[in-house]
Amino acid sequence: xxxxxxxxxxxxxxxxxxxxxxxxxxxxxxxxxxxxxxxxxxxxxxxxxxxxxxxxxxxxxxxxxxxxxxxxxxxxxxxxxxxxxxxxxxxxxxxxxxxxxxxxxxxxxxxxxxxxxxxxxxxxxxxxxxxxxxxxxxxxxxxxxxxxxxxxxxxxxxxxxxxxxxxxxxxxxxx
Amino acid sequence: xxxxxxxxxxxxxxxxxxxxxxxxxxxxxxxxxxxxxxxxxxxxxxxxxxxxxxxxxxxxxxxxxxxxxxxxxxxxxxxxxxxxxxxxxxxxxxxxxxxxxxxxxxxxxxxxxxxxxxxxxxxxxxxxxxxxxxxxxxxxxxxxxxxxxxxxxxxxxxxxxxxxxxxxxxxxxxxxxxxxxxxxxxxxxxxxxxxxxxxxxxxxxxxxxxxxxxxxxxxxxxxxxxxxxxxxxxxxxxxxxxxxxxxxxxxxxxxxxxxxxxxxxxxxxxx
Numbered sequence: 001x002x003x004x005x006x007x008x009x010x011x012x013x014x015x016x017x018x019x020x021x022x023x024x025x026x027x028x029x030x031x032x033x034x035x036x037x038x039x040x041x042x043x044x045x046x047x048x049x050x051x052x053x054x055x056x057x058x059x060x061x062x063x064x065x066x067x068x069x070x071x072x073x074x075x076x077x078x079x080x081x082x083x084x085x086x087x088x089x090x091x092x093x094x095x096x097x098x099x100x101x102x103x104x105x106x107x108x109x110x111x112x113x114x115x116x117x118x119x120x121x122x123x124x125x126x127x128x129x130x131x132x133x134x135x136x137x138x139x140x141x142x143x144x145x146x147x148x149x150x151x152x153x154x155x156x157x158x159x160x161x162x163x164x165x166x167x168x169x170x171x172x173x174x175x
Numbered sequence: 176x177x178x179x180x181x182x183x184x185x186x187x188x189x190x191x192x193x194x195x196x197x198x199x200x201x202x203x204x205x206x207x208x209x210x211x212x213x214x215x216x217x218x219x220x221x222x223x224x225x226x227x228x229x230x231x232x233x234x235x236x237x238x239x240x241x242x243x244x245x246x247x248x249x250x251x252x253x254x255x256x257x258x259x260x261x262x263x264x265x266x267x268x269x270x271x272x273x274x275x276x277x278x279x280x281x282x283x284x285x286x287x288x289x290x291x292x293x294x295x296x297x298x299x300x301x302x303x304x305x306x307x308x309x310x311x312x313x314x315x316x317x318x319x320x321x322x323x324x325x326x327x328x329x330x331x332x333x334x335x336x337x338x339x340x341x342x343x344x345x346x347x348x349x350x351x352x353x354x355x356x357x358x359x360x361x362x363x364x365x366x367x368x369x370x371x372x373x374x375x376x377x378x379x380x381x382x383x384x385x386x387x388x389x390x391x392x393x394x395x396x397x398x399x400x401x402x403x404x405x406x407x408x409x410x411x412x413x414x415x416x417x418x419x420x421x422x423x424x425x426x427x428x429x430x431x432x433x434x435x436x437x438x439x440x441x442x443x444x445x446x
Contacts, residue, residue: 007237011234013227014226154230155232161236
């Protein structure tokens with residue numbers, strides 16, 4: 001079992017690596033396309049996986065940001081997210097994890113409440129974004145916010161670290 | 176022939192190669208695309224330098240944190256320390272916000288006063304507005320005094336601001352709690368509805384079953400009546416046959432077939 005660590009490799013030059021975890025495959029691909037389409041000044045490497053642990057691969061870069069999809073349609077979404085959280089390096093929780101509560105298809109029934117997802121994000125001190133995969137605008141907005149977060153997490157913004165950003169944004173949401 | 180003119184082309188070539196090497200080293204082993212290499216001008220290099228510094232700083236922080244291994248400290252102490260630090264950060268942020276707000280207020284009032292003292296048409300408008308605002312705020316203060324019996328010292332804006340902040344935070348907390356209660360009640364109502372639906376379907380099934388049973392019972396009574404009638408008919412026929420045999424005065428005990436017949440007539444086949 002390859003444990004995911006946050007600081008075992010050297011950072012990439014002018015590039016950030018993001019890992020999209022969980023959710024449905026089509027959602028991950030849509031978000032990845034939106035991430036690549038958005039204009040930016042650095043390079044983005046996107047990896048996708050249905051969940052942790054990942055298979056061993058020596059050429060994998062250091063991940064700067066983990067995006068955890070939580071499907072609002074499946075009742076097991078929360079437990080899957082918790083399982084993934086337990087399998088990653090706790091250093092990631094210092095501002096390098098972002099939850100994305102995703103829903104797609106208007107007629108599919110909701111199995112999870114937003115309140116539960118919000119509580120999960122609150123307890124892990126991580127930002128939470130809501131994503132409706134059917135709307136193009138929504139996907140673009142989420143991709144832009146993730147890119148901003150990624151640029152901070154990859155150390156591309158001088159003077160701001162992931163932890164400081166996380167503590168600022170977390171305390172402002174009221175707790 | 177001058178030896179320097181011979182050396183110059185080779186020197187220029189060497190210079191070009193060295194700059195190329197430097198660029199490759201900066202851009203990461205030449206894996207990047209061609210257009211990115213073309214963009215590597217001075218500003219870009221400076222930006223990359225800043226980024227490298229930041230990344231270096233983060234890695235150094237991690238190295239220092241790794242040296243003082245966290246296994247020595249038990250988790251609970253760390254948790255307590257973390258909560259204390261978080262409280263400190265929150266307090267610092269709140270006080271910072273309050274101070275900036277107070278500063279901004281002071282600055283804006285200063286600017287306003289300066290404007291008012293100019294005695295132009297604008298200043299009159301401003302003065303009217305100011306008097307209106309003071310009237311409104313005095314009314315609001317009097318209402319608040321009457322409501323909560325809280326006496327705020329006049330002119331202490333920082334206290335007001337912090338109290339408003341706290342009020343807002345507590346309001347947010349209250350609304351969150353109320354929302355949670357609301358969702359709880361909604362869920363209960365939904366469960367009750369489902370239970371009611373289940374009970375109604377059960378009642379429906381039960382009614383269907385009872386109607387079926389009634390039908391079966393009615394058919395049963397009909398069958399019983401028919402059976403009774405047939406039994407009576409049969410007994411009459413048996414008796415008639417018996418009397419016929421007796422009246423004919425045949426010695427039925429001698430013939431085995433006749434004997435069996437008479438003995439069979441003694442018992443009713445249906446009962």
